[in-house]
Amino acid sequence: MRRASISQIRRLELENVVFELIGESGIRGLTIARMAQHAGISKGIVHHYFRNKEELITAVVRHGNRVYSDGIRERLRLSKSPSERLWTIIYGQFSSEVFQAMHLQYYLQVLETAIQYQGILRTYNAVNARGRLNVAFALRSLVEPNEVKTTTHTIWNLLEGAWLLAAAEPNLTKDQLLTSVAAYLKGSVPRFDMSVVERMPPR
Amino acid sequence: MLLASPHSVRRQQILDATFEVIKREGIQETSIPKITNVMGVSKGIVHHYFKSREELIELSRRRVFRLRHRGFLARINRAETPSDRLWAVISLNLDAKYLEPGFCRAWVSLSSQATEHRPFARLAKILRRRERSNVIYALRQLGHHTDVEEQALGLRMILEGMRHRAGFMALKCSPEVERDHFLLYLRHRAPKFDVYTALTTRH
Numbered sequence: 001m002r003r004a005s006i007s008q009i010r011r012l013e014l015e016n017v018v019f020e021l022i023g024e025s026g027i028r029g030l031t032i033a034r035m036a037q038h039a040g041i042s043k044g045i046v047h048h049y050f051r052n053k054e055e056l057i058t059a060v061v062r063h064g065n066r067v068y069s070d071g072i073r074e075r076l077r078l079s080k081s082p083s084e085r086l087w088t089i090i091y092g093q094f095s096s097e098v099f100q101a102m103h104l105q106y107y108l109q110v111l112e113t114a115i116q117y118q119g120i121l122r123t124y125n126a127v128n129a130r131g132r133l134n135v136a137f138a139l140r141s142l143v144e145p146n147e148v149k150t151t152t153h154t155i156w157n158l159l160e161g162a163w164l165l166a167a168a169e170p171n172l173t174k175d176q177l178l179t180s181v182a183a184y185l186k187g188s189v190p191r192f193d194m195s196v197v198e199r200m201p202p203r
Numbered sequence: 204m205l206l207a208s209p210h211s212v213r214r215q216q217i218l219d220a221t222f223e224v225i226k227r228e229g230i231q232e233t234s235i236p237k238i239t240n241v242m243g244v245s246k247g248i249v250h251h252y253f254k255s256r257e258e259l260i261e262l263s264r265r266r267v268f269r270l271r272h273r274g275f276l277a278r279i280n281r282a283e284t285p286s287d288r289l290w291a292v293i294s295l296n297l298d299a300k301y302l303e304p305g306f307c308r309a310w311v312s313l314s315s316q317a318t319e320h321r322p323f324a325r326l327a328k329i330l331r332r333r334e335r336s337n338v339i340y341a342l343r344q345l346g347h348h349t350d351v352e353e354q355a356l357g358l359r360m361i362l363e364g365m366r367h368r369a370g371f372m373a374l375k376c377s378p379e380v381e382r383d384h385f386l387l388y389l390r391h392r393a394p395k396f397d398v399y400t401a402l403t404t405r406h
Contacts, residue, residue, distance in 0.1 A: 028231065108315040111371055115229040115308045125373040153376075153384050157364025164363040165356075168314045168327060172356075180357040183350075187391030 014039065014049050015059045022060060023102065027109035030056045054117045061110055061120065064103065065127045071095050083193035086138035089131070090181055091200050093159055094174040104167035132156050142191045151188060158184060214252050216242065221263035226305030229312040230260060261322055264313065268330065271301065279337075285344035286397035290404055292337045293385060296362045302378045307370030335359065345395045357392055361385060 004012075017039045022030060024038075030053060036043040050056045072092035079085045092098065114121040136152040143151050162177040185192045220241045224233045235256055239246050253259045278291035296302065317323040338355040347354060365381050368374075382401065389396045 105318055108311065111311050112229050112231060112315040114371060115312060116232055128372060150384060150387060154388055158360045160367040161360035161364030164367055165360055169331060176356060180353055180360060183353060183357060184392065
């Protein structure tokens with residue numbers, strides 16, 4: 001394995017600090033100055049890694065995705081069937097590390113800032129495309145080739161919709177949301193093995 | 204017929220221009236100078252009609268959702284069968300006016316702001332509750348009785364997911380394609396829904 005350079009390590013550290021910081025000031029309160037103060041380093045150094053607010057928020061998107069990917073990596077490695085892979089990818093979006101009230105608010109705020117900042121939107125889309133690709137890959141052996149695209153489309157609508165709804169309606173539980181996704185798979189992906197849902201139950 | 208006064212016409216023009224800015228930049232970035240820029244008028248005019256930026260945004264949002272609700276009433280009044288009723292709710296969301304990037308971004312921006320501003324939160328809650336009860340009512344009339352709540356949640360997840368796609372994903376798709384995906388979804392999740400309704404309804 002190639003060793004990470006000091007600058008890469010530093011960047012990762014700083015991305016973690018960004019995430020800590022938004023816990024206090026929200027996405028909108030993210031500034032280079034606050035960031036420097038919080039990390040106890042000079043503005044110049046922060047500026048070296050993040051040129052502006054847009055890049056700070058982009059770091060939030062990447063960090064959020066990393067938390068998600070780290071959470072499912074081990075399980076994906078151990079999964080034995082396409083059904084298990086697919087459910088791991090879906091379930092990961094609702095794990096306790098990822099699916100938190102604060103994160104739902106960040107999700108909304110990141111989307112809101114992406115209206116204005118093209119760079120955030122681009123990174124968001126890159127991350128998003130990777131997620132959909134993973135779903136499509138797992139589906140390849142579960143549905144007919146000509147159904148992969150359609151099924152991925154609907155699963156993705158359900159997942160993003162689940163996040164948007166949950167952010168707006170705090171009384172919705174991940175249990176309810178996952179049950180709805182599972183119900184879709186049961187009806188539309190006949191080869192999907194429902195026993196994996198029982199092994200990784202909604203709650 | 205009562206003719207609209209120049210006063211109210213002017214007010215409506217300003218409210219429409221406000222929503223145009225919200226669609227393009229999000230609520231956070233919407234300001235009176237940007238609105239007057241769109242209209243090509245002086246800032247003084249806006250202040251003559253409206254007390255503040257907040258009042259302007261609030262009234263413009265109300266106007267848009269009042270018009271949207273009128274669209275819903277027109278659909279539901281023409282509905283004869285339970286399938287028509289369910290489709291009235293869904294097709295409103297699929298309307299090209301409401302499934303376009305600007306509106307969908309404004310929608311998410313409103314959701315995000317609703318977590319901080321009470322009046323936004325109240326209206327968002329009413330809208331959501333109304334949509335939810337309409338879906339549940341239509342599903343019951345269709346003869347779906349078990350798990351109606353879960354079915355309704357799934358439908359609403361898809362509706363939100365569609366808006367996410369239209370507003371933020373690089374890979375867009377037309378309302379017609381989105382409709383076809385929805386119909387496939389309904390075939391499994393609400394088997395008593397008459398697909399013919401959706402394919403023949405004209406709005």
